[in-house]
Amino acid sequence: MSQQHSGEGTATAVAQGRAPMVRVENVHRSYGTGAAAVHALRGVSFEIPHGELVALKGRSGSGKTTLLNLVGGLDTPDQGRITVDGTDLAGLGEDGLLELRRDRIGFVFQGFGLIPILTAAENVGVPLRLRRAEPRERDERVELLLALVGLADHAAQRPGELSGGQQQRVAIARALANRPALLIADEPTGQLDADTGLAVMELLRAVVRSEGVTALVATHDAQLLGLADRVLELSDGELTEH
Numbered sequence: 538m539s540q541q542h543s544g545e546g547t548a549t550a551v552a553q554g555r556a557p558m559v560r561v562e563n564v565h566r567s568y569g570t571g572a573a574a575v576h577a578l579r580g581v582s583f584e585i586p587h588g589e590l591v592a593l594k595g596r597s598g599s600g601k602t603t604l605l606n607l608v609g610g611l612d613t614p615d616q617g618r619i620t621v622d623g624t625d626l627a628g629l630g631e632d633g634l635l636e637l638r639r640d641r642i643g644f645v646f647q648g649f650g651l652i653p654i655l656t657a658a659e660n661v662g663v664p665l666r667l668r669r670a671e672p673r674e675r676d677e678r679v680e681l682l683l684a685l686v687g688l689a690d691h692a693a694q695r696p697g698e699l700s701g702g703q704q705q706r707v708a709i710a711r712a713l714a715n716r717p718a719l720l721i722a723d724e725p726t727g728q729l730d731a732d733t734g735l736a737v738m739e740l741l742r743a744v745v746r747s748e749g750v751t752a753l754v755a756t757h758d759a760q761l762l763g764l765a766d767r768v769l770e771l772s773d774g775e776l777t778e779h
């Protein structure tokens with residue numbers, strides 16, 4: 538399936554010396570003003586090359602979610618510049634950001650974020666409906682993605698009829714629906730037990746390879762960090778690399 542994805546493989550990207558998938562330059566983000574201001578990010582800079590799985594660690598409150606939201610175009614920085622796949626997010630209006638999020642970024646959240654009344658297959662199909670994909674293309678893609686995440690036999694089940702690990706697999710399949718260039722996951726294993734969490738992280742590791750996507754994954758689970766190509770650590774809004 539990644540072959541159909543306009544041939545943007547990792548090896549090709551590296552060979553072409555293309556711009557990194559993500560470039561964050563001196564980004565600042567504060568909440569509130571005056572004495573009550575919280576400086577969530579204080580001059581963060583890093584790059585992620587195409588095809589890498591980068592883990593973002595840091596204790597609760599260190600700024601991980603703030604950073605992921607900025608990279609995913611869900612929020613805008615007070616200062617600094619963010620480029621995703623060569624596109625400067627500051628140059629995109631609301632519509633542009635909406636399109637970026639819909640077509641080029643896949644999101645996975647701690648709480649799965651599935652729609653309870655829809656089946657697993659229907660949940661995976663939501664981004665394809667939003668893009669107005671042809672029903673036949675949609676059905677084929679959904680079937681393929683459910684197989685990819687090991688849930689081919691669970692297509693008709695609703696989230697409440699699936700385990701936490703299975704729900705997160707559905708969410709990962711959904712995030713991949715529109716063949717995003719970038720996968721952003723905010724503590725995707727935070728609600729799962731250790732073994733299930735490891736399996737979900739291994740799945741992310743596998744899809745980064747098989748789908749040729751780039752991934753930025755916040756986690757504070759040390760066991761999962763070993764699966765990343767690189768680990769960035771946020772501490773009080775500042776970044777250190779490991």
Ligand SMILES: Nc1ncnc2c1ncn2[C@@H]1O[C@H](COP(=O)(O)OP(=O)(O)O)[C@@H](O)[C@H]1O
Nearest residue numbers: 568575577595596597598599600601602603604
């Ligand atoms: N919407 C918000 N309003 C005010 N403060 C916020 C908001 N979101 C996050 N913060 C604060 O910013 C800091 C970083 O939060 P966050 O990015 O959620 O960290 P993490 O995801 O690492 O736990 C924390 O001090 C948090 O309380």
Ligand SMILES: [Mg+2]
Nearest residue numbers: 601602603723
């Ligand atoms: Mg968070």
